[in-house]
Amino acid sequence: MACPECVADVKVAQQPELNEILECGECAGELEVISLDPLMVAVAPEAEEDWGE
DSSP: OBOTTTOOBOOOOSSOOTTOEEEOTTTOOEEEEEEETTEEEEEOOOOOOOOOO
16 A cells, blocks of 8 residues: 555554554554545545634
């Protein structure tokens, strides 16, 4: 599986879970599993701060 940011090979567990967050070993980008069949990842969204609203 290729990282969508740097195209390096990303190692994925044998049984990844939907919405699981992975880290690219090359660029350290956070990736989210968005589909299991076929297996697809995308750049994980930035965590938004919750200001108590």
